[in-house]
Amino acid sequence: MLTSFMEGLLCCLTSKSTNIVVPVETSESADGYEFVEVKPGRILRVRHILPDRSVVEEPTGQGGSVSCKRKITVYRNGQLFIENLGDRASAELKTCQNGQTEPNSTVEVEQTDCGNSSPPVGIPETRKRRRKPRRTVVIDCERKISACKGTHSDVALFFIHGVGGSLDIWGSQLDFFSRLGYEVIAPDLAGHGASSAPQIAAAYTFYALAEDMKLIFNRYARKRNILIGHSYGVSFCTFLAHEYPEQIHKMVMINGGGPTALEPSLCSIFNLPTCVLHCLSPLLAWSFLKAGFAQQGAKEKQLLKENNAFNVSSFVLRAMMSGQYWPEGDEVYHAELTVPTLLVHGMHDKFVPVEEDQRMAEILIMAFLKVLEDGSHMVMMECPEAVNTLLHEFFLWEPTTPPPFNWDGPVEDWPCNGGRKRWCSYSMLAERLKVRGEGEAVV
DSSP: OOOHHHHHHHHHHHTOOOOOOOOOOOOSOTTEEEEEEEETTTEEEEEEOOOOOOOOOOOOOOOOEEEEEEEEEEESSSSSEEEESSSSSGGGGGGOOOOOOOOEEEEEEEEEOOOOOOSSSSSHHHHHHHHEEEEEEEEEEEEEOOOOOOOOEEEEEEEETTOOOOOOGGGHHHHHHHHOOOOOEEEETTTTTTTTOOSSSGGHHHHHHHHHHHHHHHHHOEEEEEEEEEEHHHHHHHHHHHHTTTTTEEEEEEOOSSSSBBBTTTTGGGGSSSHHHHHHHHHHHHHHHHHHHHSOOOHHHHHHHTTTTOOOOOOHHHHHHOOBBTTOHHHHHHHHOOEEEEEEETTTTTSSHHHHHHHHHHHHSSSSEEEEEEEEETTTHHHHHHHHHHHHHHHHOOOOOOOOOOOSSSGGTTSSSSOGGSSSSSSHHHHHHHHHOOOOOOO
């Protein structure tokens, strides 16, 4: 503590940061590590493992097909109205936090807080609230989703860490999936790990870092790519999924939080001068250990040390926290995503409450939320076996395409009946009944 205080005092007197991350001089690949110059003088360390494949197997199955049809309307009072219009299952599972579902697959939520919102009481009030929509988005697409095996040469896994981390936090995942034959790519964000750390705050805005990730993605992308993000890294995954919708096959969000735009906090401790933050760095590291892990023992301390987590300069940390401005990344932005997404949440996470990941699962068209009771914010380090199993099962998952049905047969045999109502919407059932002249459909 005394040493940190003296270093901070020296920082104040010299107006320079004493903890500056610099890249390794060589740019040659060694032990799977590469150094990529994304811009002049801006160098990122990347761990790239391309396993030896004795037999390359191409995908044999056709996979499943999922229709994504929804209409998203945003009103001037902040109300978000989602109408799922598809005749397939995924879009019809959307619910609000009140736990209610609708056979019409219509979700009506408030952009500020879904759990505290109340549905309209009467028709006049509903019409009044929806009179002047501010924005309307219509999504109509069909995705073919197949299993991604490590032996497929057209599959690449991208791992993106969050604030204060490094690519080393993915050590267990990188080793596990590379042994299974997957090509894995994990970069260090600027100022983190062994990447270069420019001494200018503009180098750490969301857009600057997102541009870095675009260049890394374009360099290593295959035909089918899976994005895995943690915390702040989830925002870069959703950004890439919007930029390259045809190339992103699946996505994993680990403790990423809700679908809200990123905005720096005005009352944050990170608004303090850099030298003050440097003096407080031991306290910040201790706070991160307490909040980031369910248990705070010698094992967790060793994990932080070995994985180079929360080991960035005070200047970089302050610039990162004050540069999280992404107004486009709101709920509508996330609701437009059609990529299948797995959300993993550590129950003891003190940074991101589980309600935020539940909210994200509600907004996304096709999302699966898995909660690990023994994990916290750094769940991939605390529970590597459980996380690796969840990810691998998700990579191999493919939807089951329902077989064709005889619509001229008895109504009881239609997919809307017999406990399989989610295979077609109420509007579709009503239309079929109308065509056959059997009267109006009754819910």
